[in-house]
Amino acid sequence: MYMHSREQDNTTRYSALDQMTDNPFHQWEDHSHDSSMLTLASGFLSDEQFYMILVFIIFTSQLINICSIIANSLSIAVFVNLGFSEPSNISLTALAVCDFTLAVLLTWNNLCFWLTYRNVRLPFHGLNVNFLTGGAQWTFLSSTVAWITAFISFERCLCILVPLKVKRLITPRGTFVAMLIIILLTFCPSFFIYIRYKFVWVFNPYLNVTILNTIPVNSEFAILFEKISVVICGVIQPLLAFSIVLICTVLLVVQLRKISSWRISIAFAKSQEVQPVENPAARSSAAEARISQKEERLVKLVATIATIFIMSYIPTCIGIFCFAIFDEFNPLGVYRRLFIVFGCITSLGQSISGSVNILIYYKMASKFRSVFRHLVRLDRQEQERHELE
Template structure:
C-alpha cells in the first residue's frame, strides 16, 4: 500500500549533528527554496557546485592518503601505543571521506533535478550525512585522546608507560567509538525506509519516513544537545587546551636548549666559569624522540583545530539562531556552511600523511619502502 507525503508528520532531519523538526509536512519541500537570507538560489547553486567539486577532488586524495597511512602503521606494528590511536584516526577519517563523497554526490544530483528512484536528500541524510556527523565526533575525540596522551607524557613521564599501553589505548579507541557513534542508533530507530508515491512526481520512489513516537522524539532532543552540541565542543576544547600546553612546553624546552648552547659557547672562552643554566622542570625534560612526537601531535592538533572551527561555529549558530537551519530563513547559508565543513574536514583528514612523512622517520622509511621509492632512486 502506498502512502503520500501528506501522511508523514513531524519529520526530523539531522544535519551536521543538529536535529531539525518540520511540523508541517503538508507542503511540497520545494516551497522551502524560497527562504530569504544572504544568498539567492543562483548564488547558492554556484557556491555549492564549487564547494562540491573541490570537496570531491579532495576526497579522492584523502582516500588514498588515509589508506596508505593505515597500511604503513599496520606494517610498523602496534608495539607503540601511539600507532594504535593513529590507525584509528586514519580509519575514522577514511570513513568520513567515503560518507562525504556519497552525500555530496546525492546533493549534486538533487540540485541538478536528476530523476532518481529515491529521494536523494533524505536517503543521503540517513546513509551519509547523519553517520558522517557522528563519525566526525569520533575523529574529534581520538584527536583529543592523542593530545591528552602527550600531555600525560610530559606531566607524569614515569607513570605514563604503565598508564598508556597498547591494551589500554585499544580499549580507549573502542570506548570512544561506542561513545560517539552509538547515538546514531537513535537515527536508525527514528526513521525507516519506505516506498512512497508522490503525486507531483507521478512516481513511487524510496524515501525516509520518520516514526511518530513522542517518547522517541523527546529522547532525540536530549541526544541532539548532548551528542550534537556538547560532545563535539568539549572535544574541541580539550584539543585546544592540550595543544596550548604542548606549545608552551616546546617553547620552554627550546629556550632552555638555546641558553645551554650559548652558555657552553661562553664557557669555551672563559674556562674558569660554568654559566650553564639550571635544567628545566622535570615535566619539561623530554627526550629528542619524545619531542619529535610532541611536535607531530601539535601539528595534527593544529590542523584539526583549524578544520573543526567552522563546524563549531555552525553548531553554535544553529543553537543561538533558530532560523539558521535547513528549513529556516537562512537555509541557504546553512547549506553552504554544511558543505564548507565537509570540505575542511576532508582536507584535514587528507594532509595528516604529510605530517607523518616529514615528522616521523619510521613512517617515512616504511612509506618509501611500500611505494618502492628507495629502489627506484637506487636504480637511477
C-alpha cells in the same frame, strides 16, 4: 551538519514539501513563512549565489575526498606495517580509519546532493535517504575524530608534563580500549537516528513512480530522544572535545618552547665551557624537561595535527552555536540556505584536515617516511636511479 529539525511543525513541512516539486532539492524552498522572513532569508543568498557556491564546494570537496581516501588508506597500511607496540600508532591508526570513513561518507553525501541538484531521477529521495545513510553518520563521526584528536593531544601533554610516568599511564592496551570507548560513545549513537526516522516506499503521483523515502516517527519518545541526542552528541560532545584539543595544544606549544629554551641554555653553557649551576629544584625541573628527541618530534607532530584540526573545526563550532541558538538555522528553517552552505564549508574543512595528515607524518616521522617509501617503492626507484648514474 546535515542534522534535521527538532520541532514537529518542521516535520509536517518536511513531509509536505516532498510532494511540491519533481525536484526534491527544492524541499527547502518552503513558502509557508511570511513574506518578510522570506525576504530576509533571500537577502543573504540569491538563487544564483546559492547554487554557484554549492556547486563549487561540492566539486572541490569531491576532489579532496578522493585524495583523503587514498592518503588515509596509505597511512593505515604504513601504521599496520609499523605495528602497534607504541600507543601513538594505535591512536593515529584510529584517526586515519575515521578520516577514511569520513571521506567515504562525504563522497556519498556530495554525490546525492549533486544528482539531486541536476534533477537526476533516482529510485530513492536523494536528500532524505542520504540523511539516514550518510549525513547523520558523518555528523557523529566528525565528533569521533574530534575526541580521538583530543585523546592524542592529551597523551602528548602527559608525555611533556610527566615524561617519567607516561609509559605507565598510557599503554597500548589502554589506548586500544580508549579508542573503542570513544567510538562507542560518539559514533555508534548515530544509528539511534533510526528510532526517529524510518525508510518507506512512497508513490509520487507527479513522477508516476514509487521511490524509497524516509518519514519521521512522531511518537513522544522518538522526538524527545532526538532532542537529547542532538544536544549531547551534536552540541556538547564536539564543543567539549574542541576545548580539550585547544587547551592541550596551547600547553604543548608552551612546554615545547620551555624545553627548547632549556636546551639552548645548556648548549650555550657547554660552548662557553661553563658548568651551569643547578640547585635540586632546578635539576628536577630539568629532568622533567628532558624528553628524547624522538618524543619531541612526536610532540611536534601531534601539535601540528591538532593545530590544523583546530583551524578546520572552527566553522563547525560556529555552526553548532548557530544551530543551538537560532531556531530557523536548520535544513527546513528560514536560514536553510545558509545552513546548507555552512554545512558544506564545514565538511570541506574537515576533508582538508583529514587529507593533509599523511604529509605531516611523512615530513616529521622518520619511521613512517621509511615504511611509506618502501610501500610505494620510492626507495627502490631511487636506488635504481643511483645505479644508472
